[in-house]
Amino acid sequence: MTVLGWLTIVLFIVVLTVLAMPLGRYMAAVYAGERTFLDPLFNTPERLLHRIIRVDPHRGQDWKAYAKSLIIFSLAGWLVLYFILRTQTLWDFTGLNPMHYHSGTWDVTFNTASSFMTNTNWQYYSGETTMSYFSQMAGLTVQNFLSAGVGIVVAVALIRGIIGRTGREIGNFWFDLIRTVLWVLTPISFVVAIVLVWQGSIDNFSHYLSFNGISGLPNTIAMGPVASQEAIKELGTNGGGFFNTNSAHPFENPSGFSNFIEMLDVLIIPAALVFMYGRMTGNRRQGYAIYATMAIMFLGAASVAYIAEAHGTPAQHAAGLHTQVIANSSGGNLEGKDQRFGIASSALFDTVTTVTSCGAVNSAIESFTGIGGAVPMANLSASEVIFGGVGTGLYSILLYVLLAVFIGGLMVGRTPEYLGKKIEAKEIKLVAIGLLITPLTALFCTSLATASAAGRASISTAAGIAPQGFSETFYAYLSQANNNGSAFAGYSGYIQPTAGNIGAHGIKFADILGGFDMMFARYAPILFALAVAGALAGKRVSPPGLGTMRTDNTTFVVLLIGVIILVGALTFFPALLLGPIVQGLTPHLY
């Protein structure tokens, strides 16, 4: 470990907070329809879009109507994406398939379409050997925007439910979605994309470059519109890499500075949403309390990962390597890490992308130390509430807040209230089911995949039927259920003998189980979150009295952290023991 390594982690959270506060203020104005400095640019396109799509943005929707629009729109997105990927060669006329890649098989495409629609970006395919530029742009990039938008609008709708004073309406899906795309996602993506190109990311439509290197060996270098996709991939907490090695690839993430920018890009909206929440409820301290909860858990996770990775692995030590920091070398576990990032920036990056539902990686999680690899798993086990995905993080932690309020109420023996609204049996049932769906789905799929030969077929030979093989499987279904998309990447669902999809076949079991894993664990909790919004929207607000439990002080932050850890630990501890913890505690080689 080094001073600069720790400084990176501390500076990151400071810069993030400083940037997220004004963005939260801006986003509160965006969703309230108030004036913002980007109005002159986007007012006309917004009106035009409403007219073309034929929606009345001012017609309020109750939670069921809101959910219906959201589900149907997502389904339309799924169909278009599946169509584009399955007809990849049809679009050759655009000139955006210079490598003439064929279309993917139906099973892996089913998985990929479900993956991008649900903001997961789990990838059984590898970008540079399967996808045309057209598929990357018109297919995958579009869902990077829209799945992020869908996540954010659910959070906005839930907030409206919590603060709603009258009636049942929680906003209008189309109004929220289009505002998210135009006012929030597009401008930030554009700026970040240009910064990335300035740092060295590529953005072109060229044929791959083939040449002989200076020692005479043949080389091929992949090209493509990388920066535009990279920017929204991080911003929308999607995480699906343009290239197979994701943000480790120098064209996606060229420098230590671009790495820092990409980490900010991932967390900026999830962090800003919390401040936005404080503003929309009219009580900024509520937002600060949630932010403090998230930041404390985040710093804990990042620190553990950094310490573990700096320590090195049993395999390194058995080979006789020295893993402490020496002059001019980072030391530590550098297996699956690139030199320009080193230990701290790699551990921090993968923590950032696994607390959120991003799932991009700049280093191989499978090659992390046992404890280092347990950090991403623990992050996923907390159901993506430590900042979480864009939107999903906030609506999930709000469900936890309601649960914490309920438990706190039981402890002091008063009717639980949140922001003046009584939390009653109906709400708490919805909250409990909504929170348990994701863990249950993950565990169900993991057990199915470990217990069946068809599931074990996906385990990599190097990992084998050993703790590492279990970790691969568990991580795969945990990551897909949490719509994260990062992977112990040895786990495979697509077998490709040569680039371009010819002669390739999917591993059907993994593809299909994973596809349903992602869709179920995405849309069921969304429905429950919207139902909670609907249930709360109609409740009368009672003024706070002496006995009201406060939800904006340190005591509540501690209670909330306790509840999150308790639920995560109770559901996942046995599974974590079987995989990473066993590996972290023994120097034994399998």
Next chain:
Amino acid sequence: MKRDIISSAIGIIVLTLLCGIVYPLVVEGVSQVAFPGNANGQQVHVNGKLVGSKIIGQNFGTEVIGKNGKPEMQSGAPVTNPDPRYFQTRPSATVPADNDAATTFSNLGPNSKATLAEISSNIQAYIALNGKYYPGGLTAAKIPVDAANSSASGVDPDISVANADIQAYRIAAVRNLPMSQVHDLISKYTHGRGVGFAGEPGVDVLELNLALDQATKTTS
């Protein structure tokens, strides 16, 4: 229901045009105008011929020719030996090594025997290449981790300065250059951390090797 279906159908098409065509085209256009070198991958040409990208690592080796006069193959890729005249990049898990057209992680776990085997063979190869030039000889304990562990991208363009310093003895001997000149070149092509703190310094191997070729040409 019907309204939602119509709006969704039109909406997805319009938004595909906006986010999937207009946005990437604008970014591409601006990048090509503002940073054409970067946007096209920082290509390096020598005598008008493309020899690589500054930020993509490559295998500075030569093919091993078998007894039948053809290149020896192993698991579908030609076997290569490192060219001792050049600084070598980090171990890579791609097939063949440093193949940017199909990048992959090694995905080797922390407690796996496969990992130990991979690291041990990397250490042996490194010692075989550099051991006889390094004063006092090399042992595993003296090898910096970046030389023994596979990179993430498989095309890591950089090596650590410690790694470069060890290889410098071989380069100076093979190329008959003074050590001080090799060290000057190493520090010339070492990039610092991002804004002074983020990430790690690294030596860009392609640029360094090209500069070496240049230096050898002028001295000979």
